[in-house]
Amino acid sequence: MRTLAAPVIALILSAFAGAMPVVARAQDSGTTVLQNENVRLDFAQVMRVQPIYQVLRATRMEPRCHGDAEPAGTGVAKVVGAVRGAFGGKPAPAPAQGECEMVPVVREFRRPIAYDVDYVYRGTKYRSRLPFDPGNRLRVRVSVVPYIPPRASTP
Template identity: 35%
Template sequence: MRLTIGFCLAVTMFVVGAAAAQGAAYVDVPVQGRENVSYAYADVLRANPTYETIQIIDLREECREETPVSRMRDEPRMTGSIVSGLSAMARRARLQEREAAREAAEAAELAEDGVEETDLRCQMVEVPREERRISGYDVEYRYKGELYMSHMDYDPGNKLRVRVTVAPAD
């Protein structure tokens, strides 16, 4: 019985080993370190840049001059009685008249001087702009009389180093 288990184990290992060896024999891509690789130079015929458009947001300060608007003082609070309400309205009207008279006097004085009072109001504004950038190069090159095209991240110049790999076609 010990021979039978050992025999079955040996047959199993033989079959698995043969299958693994058979799979390794049909690998299309050579394994690193054991590949048939050489390097050569191809003539670059053309390298056309490809572009991408990106959106950039700049911040810019915009300022404008505004003539000041007379600022109304807070309205007096109304109490419960009608008399105090009328009194508050009368005070408010007198204050508005005084403020208007003062502003008119200031405006007349400034008009005599030829200067108009203004406030400078500034704020940051987003200004979008588009920018075209080179995203890569479409390169056409010739190696051993054959034409090839590749997209590359850089301009290769007049010569392009190419990797030549030889593997069985079957």
């Protein structure tokens, strides 16, 4: 039973985390005033989502043969060799080892890592960077706490 107590307590505390009191200190008397934070969840209308990409570059060595537009055995060279063979012509000879060389080919990959989201909540526009695309609606946490202005100190 003792092993279940810690997770249960953690669950209860996380449920009340949104209703934690806000501590405000009065400047003149040094007293602490506890204000309950009024929290609720609502939805905002998403206006624009712009992905932020990470660009990854990968280099790979590929054979390039002189005299052909593409490496032997791929693409057009393969089709031309098959057509020659079908019409009784001699198949194209494979290029000699000395005619091909290995060259580096760089490829770029882009993947989204975050999203800049413009949204409107109760007539006010906001922008946030989120780790996911929220779609048409964004769930927002609304918190209201009274503002207590500091008292003017007397010299």
